Amino acid sequence: MTHLRVLLAGATGTIGRAVAEELTARDHAVTALLRREADLPTGVAPLVGPVDALPGRTFDAVVSCIASRSGLPEDAWAVDHRANAALLRLAEQSGAGRFLLLSAICVQKPELAFQHAKLAFEAELRASGLDWTIVRPTAFFKSLSGQVARVKAGKPFLVFGDGRATACKPISDGDLARFITDALTDPAARNRVLPIGGPGPAITPADQAAMLSDLLGREVPLRRVPPALMDGIVAALSLGGRVAPAMRAKAELARIGRYYSRESMLLLNPDTGAYDAEATPEYGTETLRDHYAALLSGEVVHDAGDHAVFGE
Numbered sequence: 534m535t536h537l538r539v540l541l542a543g544a545t546g547t548i549g550r551a552v553a554e555e556l557t558a559r560d561h562a563v564t565a566l567l568r569r570e571a572d573l574p575t576g577v578a579p580l581v582g583p584v585d586a587l588p589g590r591t592f593d594a595v596v597s598c599i600a601s602r603s604g605l606p607e608d609a610w611a612v613d614h615r616a617n618a619a620l621l622r623l624a625e626q627s628g629a630g631r632f633l634l635l636s637a638i639c640v641q642k643p644e645l646a647f648q649h650a651k652l653a654f655e656a657e658l659r660a661s662g663l664d665w666t667i668v669r670p671t672a673f674f675k676s677l678s679g680q681v682a683r684v685k686a687g688k689p690f691l692v693f694g695d696g697r698a699t700a701c702k703p704i705s706d707g708d709l710a711r712f713i714t715d716a717l718t719d720p721a722a723r724n725r726v727l728p729i730g731g732p733g734p735a736i737t738p739a740d741q742a743a744m745l746s747d748l749l750g751r752e753v754p755l756r757r758v759p760p761a762l763m764d765g766i767v768a769a770l771s772l773g774g775r776v777a778p779a780m781r782a783k784a785e786l787a788r789i790g791r792y793y794s795r796e797s798m799l800l801l802n803p804d805t806g807a808y809d810a811e812a813t814p815e816y817g818t819e820t821l822r823d824h825y826a827a828l829l830s831g832e833v834v835h836d837a838g839d840h841a842v843f844g845e
């Protein structure tokens with residue numbers, strides 16, 4: 534087994550932290566590049582500073598799990614594109630043989646600023662001459678858990694339409710971290726884009742409500758939200774955004790919400806333009822149902838994620 538010297542960016546994020554834990558568990562030497570001091574998993578060495586100012590260090594591989602926390606256009610271009618580009622230059626200077634990027638499956642149908650920023654960096658990475666791997670996961674558990682507390686408190690589960698128009702194969706933080714760590718040393722993952730979901734089958738929002746109903750042992754009512762409502766909200770905020778910058782940000786967040794209310798986090802068939810659950814690769818063993826059970830029992834606490842369509 535090869536033990537690598539890995540520079541990890543984004544180790545304070547949901548997936549980055551899980552990746553730091555998995556890499557150290559497999560005896561890779563992990564240095565975490567941080568923008569400020571932070572608690573890190575045991576064994577991970579911190580390196581605090583801007584991405585573009587760390588000369589004189591040697592690494593075998595660079596892993597980027599950084600991402601804009603807001604998804605707003607300016608921040609997305611600053612982080613998903615420019616900070617990653619600076620990290621790529623750092624990788625080249627540090628002698629790293631491989632760069633692994635955590636991206637997202639939704640870039641296959643780009644409509645939002647953060648998706649264009651991610652794609653712009655993906656293109657730079659592919660053209661860089663380094664060995665690269667781009668991991669494009671489906672939905673994370675945190676993005677599907679925002680309603681668990683309200684449902685536990687007796688409120689209905691909110692869905693767009695009948696709750697069956699979209700689906701995903703959710704992947705746990707730990708399974709994704711194991712997939713990323715495998716990919717880092719797997720020759721077959723070299724210069725590949727890897728879409729990845731958790732263990733199947735694909736799950737719709739209505740299925741999520743049914744899971745909660747089953748776990749709670751009582752009926753969980755669905756409250757149906759008309760899908761066209763999001764169009765109205767986006768239109769109103771976009772109009773307001775012409776005069777008030779704060780509304781511009783809200784309009785983009787509404788566009789993000791609308792996107793996830795319509796699009797599945799599954800592999801897109803480019804020929805038919807349809808999402809293909811069967812063709813979406815699966816990995817790991819941890820299920821959303823078990824995660825919901827752990828949330829309901831209080832064993833784990835919900836980590837409010839970005840881009841959740843319905844929050845608490």
Ligand SMILES: NC(=O)c1ccc[n+]([C@@H]2O[C@H](COP(=O)([O-])OP(=O)(O)OC[C@H]3O[C@@H](n4cnc5c(N)ncnc54)[C@H](OP(=O)(O)O)[C@@H]3O)[C@@H](O)[C@H]2O)c1
Pocket residue numbers: 542543544545546547548549568569598599600601602611612616635636637638669670671672673674676838839840
């Ligand atoms: N949520 C989903 O369902 C989903 C699904 C598929 C793919 N993804 C993608 O997966 C990726 C990781 O998501 P995540 O939930 O793990 O992210 P996250 O928890 O929001 O963490 C983001 C990380 O990026 C760092 N970061 C943000 N701005 C930075 C900056 N200006 N300079 C340096 N570092 C910066 C953060 O550091 P600080 O702690 O200093 O802020 C943090 O470590 C994202 O690209 C996301 O789009 C998400």
